[in-house]
Amino acid sequence: MSGIPTIVAQRQVIAGDKQLTVSTIRIAADYYDTVLFDDSPDKRHSGQVLGGFVIDASSKRANDRETAMEQHREALNAVREEHPRPVA
Incomplete structure (x- = not known):
């Protein structure tokens, strides 16, 4: 791998x-x-916080593709269903 992030x-x-x-x-x-x-x-x-993320400011790390895709699906569901709230 060349060290360049891949979507x-x-x-x-x-x-x-x-x-x-x-x-x-x-x-x-x-x-x-x-x-x-x-x-x-x-x-x-x-x-603001949504689904455990601070929008434009945080990320969730995964050590394998399966876990990463699970986090991706959870984030999609949060975007569709939750309301952003200020950081506490």
Whole structure:
């Protein structure tokens, strides 16, 4: 592997007032990251918590593709069903 992150799965979701992208990348053989990006023009959800993620600020790491895809699915469900909330 060349050391360049590779997109494994990426999905843009528009639900209610949310315009977010769920992205899972492979960084190394045993290192995957899933993140949520705020795609709204005013970045209204950036920095808020949704599904255990801080939008535009945190990621969840996985050591294998199966776990990474499970996290990706969980993030998609959270985007569709939950409401972002400020960081406590």
